[in-house]
Amino acid sequence: MIDNETMKSILARRSYKVFDGRPIDDEALETIVTAGLYAPTGMNRQPWHFTVIKSREGMEKFGAARRSLPLPPGIPPEIAAKFGDPMRNAPVMILVSAKEGSTSLEDCCLAMENMFIAAASLGIMSGWDHATVNDLFNHAPELKAEMIPESYTLYAAAFFGYPGQTVKDRGERKGTVEYK
Ligand SMILES: Cc1cc2nc3c(=O)[nH]c(=O)nc-3n(C[C@H](O)[C@H](O)[C@H](O)COP(=O)(O)O)c2cc1C
Numbered sequence: 441m442i443d444n445e446t447m448k449s450i451l452a453r454r455s456y457k458v459f460d461g462r463p464i465d466d467e468a469l470e471t472i473v474t475a476g477l478y479a480p481t482g483m484n485r486q487p488w489h490f491t492v493i494k495s496r497e498g499m500e501k502f503g504a505a506r507r508s509l510p511l512p513p514g515i516p517p518e519i520a521a522k523f524g525d526p527m528r529n530a531p532v533m534i535l536v537s538a539k540e541g542s543t544s545l546e547d548c549c550l551a552m553e554n555m556f557i558a559a560a561s562l563g564i565m566s567g568w569d570h571a572t573v574n575d576l577f578n579h580a581p582e583l584k585a586e587m588i589p590e591s592y593t594l595y596a597a598a599f600f601g602y603p604g605q606t607v608k609d610r611g612e613r614k615g616t617v618e619y620k
Pocket of ligand 1: 453454455456457567568569570571572610
């Protein structure tokens with residue numbers, strides 16, 4: 441394998457559940473978002489809308505919505521405590537939404553992966569959490585209306601920040617690859 445800077449960033453990228461809270465500066469954030477905007481899209485439609493939540497108040501809107509979600513009954517306190525910091529102490533969250541279309545899902549996911557790799561090249565890690573944000577949008581439609589354009593679907597949502605935990609070595613990849 442050729443070990444160039446791009447490969448280093450791809451291999452350095454990991455998913456994080458906890459960040460250290462340090463802010464991401466605007467130049468780094470612009471770099472990350474630009475990487476997303478240059479992802480390929482079906483018929484070059486670029487159907488997406490990127491919502492970059494970088495203010496404390498913006499993040500806190502999600503935190504408040506998350507805390508107001510009812511916890512499942514009988515949940516142990518140590519698990520419930522995790523709901524106290526629903527935003528993973530991340531300084532930034534990026535949502536990629538689009539109008540439903542034949543390649544909208546692929547387009548938005550490719551944009552997010554480009555952003556993950558660009559972020560990793562800057563030492564900034566990421567964590568996908570699209571299911572949680574969708575739950576929040578179902579629970580708090582006014583939050584959805586504020587965060588993504590009307591009639592758009594959320595296809596990808598992720599936190600970005602500097603690592604606040606150590607992640608386990610993931611070892612060798614076991615995927616199946618066949619060359620013919
Ligand atoms: C579609 C998708 C959904 C994911 N959902 C979550 C999630 O809800 N919470 C979470 O902590 N990680 C989530 N992840 C991250 C994966 O757990 C992670 O990519 C996987 O364990 C491999 O680890 P790595 O990204 O560090 O290589 C998701 C990843 C993808 C691609």
